[in-house]
Amino acid sequence: MIRVCVAGATGWVGRALVPAIADAADLELTGAVARSFAGRRVSELLPNAARASTAAKVVIRASVEDALVAGTDVLVDYTSPELIKSNVLAAIRRRAHVVIGTSGLTTTDFDEIDSAARASGVGVVAGANFAVSAILLESFATIAARYLPSWEILDFASARKPDAPSGTARRLASRLASVRAPATAIPVAQTHGEPAARGLDLEDTQVHSIRLPGYVIGAEVMFGSADERLSIRYEGGSGASPYVKGTLAAVRRVTTLTGLSQDLEQVLRFAE
Numbered sequence: 001m002i003r004v005c006v007a008g009a010t011g012w013v014g015r016a017l018v019p020a021i022a023d024a025a026d027l028e029l030t031g032a033v034a035r036s037f038a039g040r041r042v043s044e045l046l047p048n049a050a051r052a053s054t055a056a057k058v059v060i061r062a063s064v065e066d067a068l069v070a071g072t073d074v075l076v077d078y079t080s081p082e083l084i085k086s087n088v089l090a091a092i093r094r095r096a097h098v099v100i101g102t103s104g105l106t107t108t109d110f111d112e113i114d115s116a117a118r119a120s121g122v123g124v125v126a127g128a129n130f131a132v133s134a135i136l137l138e139s140f141a142t143i144a145a146r147y148l149p150s151w152e153i154l155d156f157a158s159a160r161k162p163d164a165p166s167g168t169a170r171r172l173a174s175r176l177a178s179v180r181a182p183a184t185a186i187p188v189a190q191t192h193g194e195p196a197a198r199g200l201d202l203e204d205t206q207v208h209s210i211r212l213p214g215y216v217i218g219a220e221v222m223f224g225s226a227d228e229r230l231s232i233r234y235e236g237g238s239g240a241s242p243y244v245k246g247t248l249a250a251v252r253r254v255t256t257l258t259g260l261s262q263d264l265e266q267v268l269r270f271a272e
């Protein structure tokens with residue numbers, strides 16, 4: 001049995017994740033965090049059928065420090081960019097593994113987290129996007145970049161998403177950069193007119209962020225080669241269930257690791 005604490009239990013992802021953990025035969029909910037529900041029981045977040053479960057009795061706490069009871073194996077965090085680093089380091093200090101869903105960490109933060117996790121002998125899995133389709137987009141695009149020389153990324157999200165580019169687009173650009181730099185006929189800086197029209201240069205890939213009502217989250221990698229084109233596109237819908245599935249797989253995977261992993265293809269092997 002893997003004992004799990006969820007930070008952000010009352011959020012968009014957290015509210016879908018908590019009942020899924022309560023239902024999973026190999027997982028036990030031992031802690032939950034959200035300021036607005038502090039002192040109340042997890043039963044309030046569960047459908048009627050699950051209210052007799054052990055998870056229902058867990059009391060929601062205002063902070064990770066208060067919620068990480070002895071024996072917690074994994075902290076899952078879906079809170080906010082301001083909080084994520086301190087939550088992760090607090091869990092590592094208590095020798096809990098961590099699954100990071102929250103966005104906003106930098107490469108320097110990840111280096112620090114990796115060192116701390118190795119020193120404590122625990123694993124950390126960080127996923128820019130835990131949806132299985134987004135993980136597959138990353139895998140397929142990485143294969144395509146070996147054979148097709150030029151590409152650009154479209155980054156779709158709702159009009160209300162405050163940040164750009166998305167974590168999904170950043171991760172894609174970084175994975176593609178690990179294959180090679182895309183070929184360009186005219187360097188962006190030499191564009192006649194407005195170079196900004198060519199998008200953001202992210203690790204040599206041009207990224208175009210579109211924020212419109214009607215979209216939730218999505219990304220498309222467009223490859224071009226002489227006389228042929230390939231587009232690989234992922235689009236997330238309005239429910240959080242795809243992130244729940246990937247997150248539960250990451251919970252199972254992280255207990256087998258020491259140090260940080262952002263390799264979500266490995267996580268897929270733990271998806272049911």
Ligand SMILES: NC(=O)c1ccc[n+]([C@@H]2O[C@H](COP(=O)([O-])OP(=O)(O)OC[C@H]3O[C@@H](n4cnc5c(N)ncnc54)[C@H](OP(=O)(O)O)[C@@H]3O)[C@@H](O)[C@H]2O)c1
Binds near residue numbers: 130
């Ligand atoms: N990796 C992925 O696949 C993926 C997928 C979806 C979202 N995300 C990311 O995950 C994060 C959460 O997304 P969401 O849409 O679920 O957010 P949300 O609906 O705003 O939920 C945030 C949760 O965190 C809690 N929280 C916020 N600040 C807190 C604090 N200072 N102390 C304790 N609890 C706090 C909130 O409860 P209180 O306000 O009551 O404290 C709430 O339960 C975002 O960074 C988002 O970009 C990642």
